[in-house]
Amino acid sequence: MKIIHVVYSLEMGGAEILVAQLCRLQRLHGHDVSVIAYSNLGTLGEQLVAEGIPVAVLGEAPLPRTLLRFLSAFKRLRPDVVHCHNPAPTLQAAIPARLAGVRSVLATRHSLVAPPYERGTEIAFNAVARSLNWIVGICDATCMNLQHTPGAVRERIVRVYNGVDPIVPAASADLPIKRGLTLLFVGRLAAIKNLPTLLRALAIAVARIPDLQLWVVGNGAERPHLDALVAELGMKQNVTFWGERLDVEGFFSAADIYCMSSLSEGLPMSLLQAMSVGLPAIVTDVGGMAEVVKNADAGLATPIADPSAMAEAILQLASDSSRRRALSENARAAYQQHFTLERMAASYMELYMRRS
Known part of the structure; x- marks a missing residue:
């Protein structure tokens, strides 16, 4: 399976660590995995590149140009799955992925999504979410809050608890x-x-x-x-x-x-x-x-x-x-x-x- 993860960047952070570890495990299981970052490569991105996992940096640009860049990338790469992480990457990549014919497009919300909601962001996200197969919350609280955002696509919200590689005890x-x-x-x-x-x-x-x-x-x-x-x-x-x-x-x-x-x-x-x-x-x-x-x-x-x-x-x-x-x-x-x-x-x- 060809999987592309879409992130804002791969600077050090919890969601970014999760994406990096997920990429490594999916590649270990035989999948063709790559990452597209909107802003910059970051520390974790440098690690993934050194390990042979492709990471492309799209570069910051106005939204219309960004949408066209993602559409071009997806048409060229022809992934089976586009997995967006958090709202901005979803707003930028979900519709281009669908227009490019990607079979499975989903987004994970890595934060709590706590009220009071950023109304404009959530309305825009939920409008784009109608092009998604799944909207993933990383805990029950996130899923419950997503259910109550303006225009939520409730039937596509599912929970997947975060997972992480265990810490190997140090000598x-x-x-x-x-x-x-x-x-x-x-x-x-x-x-x-x-x-x-x-x-x-x-x-x-x-x-x-x-x-x-x-x-x-x-x-x-x-x-x-x-x-x-x-x-x-x-x-x-x-x-x-x-x-x-x-x-x-x-x-x-x-x-x-x-x-x-x-x-x-x-x-x-x-x-x-x-x-x-x-x-x-x-x-x-x-x-x-x-x-x-x-x-x-x-x-x-x-x-x-x-x-x-x-x-x-x-x-x-x-x-x-x-x-x-x-x-x-x-x-x-x-x-x-x-x-x-x-x-x-x-x-x-x-x-x-x-x-x-």
Whole structure:
């Protein structure tokens, strides 16, 4: 089967990691897989090219020219499947794919799609979605919200839980040095991740457990503000910023608790990676991450933007090793049952083969 994934770019991010891993597994299963990126190649794109997976960069342009470029590409490449990821690639590529005679065209929405909706975006997406075979939400919360967007094509909305390659535990020599019980966050340093809540929660918890540590792995526009907040809270001895890293295995292997304080979230790849190595999680009560943590009994969910509640959750797990072990076992079991890359890929293959 010839499959083309359409993305905005392949810069480092959860959806982009998912696309890269899905491409690798689909190629391993014998499919002809390639990617078209609208904006730029990105770190993950460079990796895929080095591995022999074709990645074409279309280049930013006005929408009419972009539509014609996609139509020309699909007529030339003649794929069996065009799989769009998120709204902008869908708006750009879905109708050209259908005009080019592509048999199976689908779109995955990787975010929560939380109300209040961006009405213009959702109306445009749902108009284009009438040309799709399937509209995929990555958790129940995403699917439910998609159902209520203006003009939703409800009968074509289906859920496919995200899946991810498991973290291979790092050798002891490759583990970062720990100085106490350690919390971990891996992801973009963006406003939507609301890391100030996690930092303020840590500051409250440190008053009772002084050697608590937080590792932050990732980069983004919020980094200067976060550095300033760490200094303001007097937390320089407790917080380490590691920057963007591809070698995240050591951090997942060495940490004790995985934390996310996001304002909105779909189903983060990093959370599933944490579950694969049995890290209990503390997350805010939003979207797919709370859905998964609660259903699996793999951690604690706290209210959005409530540092005191998150601090209490940190203190609960930090002081109860038996509870952490139980949550760890639940996390591993849930990952194996629901969130492997193989399970996700099989679900997508079924959709590729089945018409709406």
